[in-house]
């Protein structure tokens with residue numbers, strides 16, 4: 001059974017690569033993208049997000065007809081967001097849609113695969129950098145076939161932290177985001193960065209470019225694949241409340257070392273968005 005899920009992973013890599021071609025083609029196309037909104041006026045979606053997700057799901061269904069799916073745009077269209085023990089593909093067709101709309105050059109296709117609620121493999125394709133990040137449980141993490149290793153840094157004062165502002169704009173949430181940013185920046189850290197995509201931020205942790213990434217408000221499809229890439233590169237995942245990471249909690253800390261993750265948690269003003277497994281349809 002050693003290679004039980006290898007076919008599925010190979011398929012995920014080729015589906016992500018094909019999806020990346022569709023994304024690049026859409027960016028080359030002169031016609032303007034129609035931009036629609038979802039949970040807020042800054043939570044964007046385009047026809048390309050929907051097209052890419054359909055392509056991926058269709059291709060998987062042909063090869064693995066019994067498998068289940070959690071896809072960002074399918075959930076948005078009313079499909080249930082349900083993680084069961086079944087082999088489940090967790091898909092974010094474009095992570096970084098705002099980047100895509102503005103041609104800010106960090107855009108990822110993210111495909112995670114879980115069985116018995118445990119991630120078996122993760123694939124993140126950074127389309128414009130042409131970087132294919134992959135991880136298989138117990139077998140390490142790679143970028144374009146080269147092994148990944150998190151940073152060895154143990155001092156948060158010598159670290160770069162990735163963080164994001166999210167897509168909620170109510171004053172209370174924005175204040176909490178800024179409280180955390182101010183505390184983290186004043187530790188001090190060497191810098192705060194953000195690629196605008198959770199998936200790529202996590203791959204940056206796995207690559208050793210940043211020591212940690214945290215965000216509140218992400219969804220399971222943003223972080224499913226990236227979480228395995230981080231842990232297989234030797235990193236650590238926590239909830240922003242300091243407890244074990246929970247892909248449904250919408251809160252994540254991904255770090256190179258536990259000491260960095262725990263230090264970061266102390267500075268984060270945590271809050272609790274509606275969990276992914278408690279959300280109504282059409283979120």
Ligand SMILES: O=P(O)(O)OC[C@@]1(O)O[C@H](CO)[C@@H](O)[C@@H]1O
Pocket residue numbers: 044072092094095096097098164165166167196197198199215218222
């Ligand atoms: O809707 P998208 O593009 O799939 O994903 C949302 C997202 O890009 O927004 C956050 C930035 O606030 C990212 O960390 C997260 O991955």
Ligand SMILES: [Mg+2]
Pocket residue numbers: 092094095096221222
């Ligand atoms: Mg996303």
Ligand SMILES: [Mg+2]
Pocket residue numbers: 049072092093094095096097
């Ligand atoms: Mg998306």
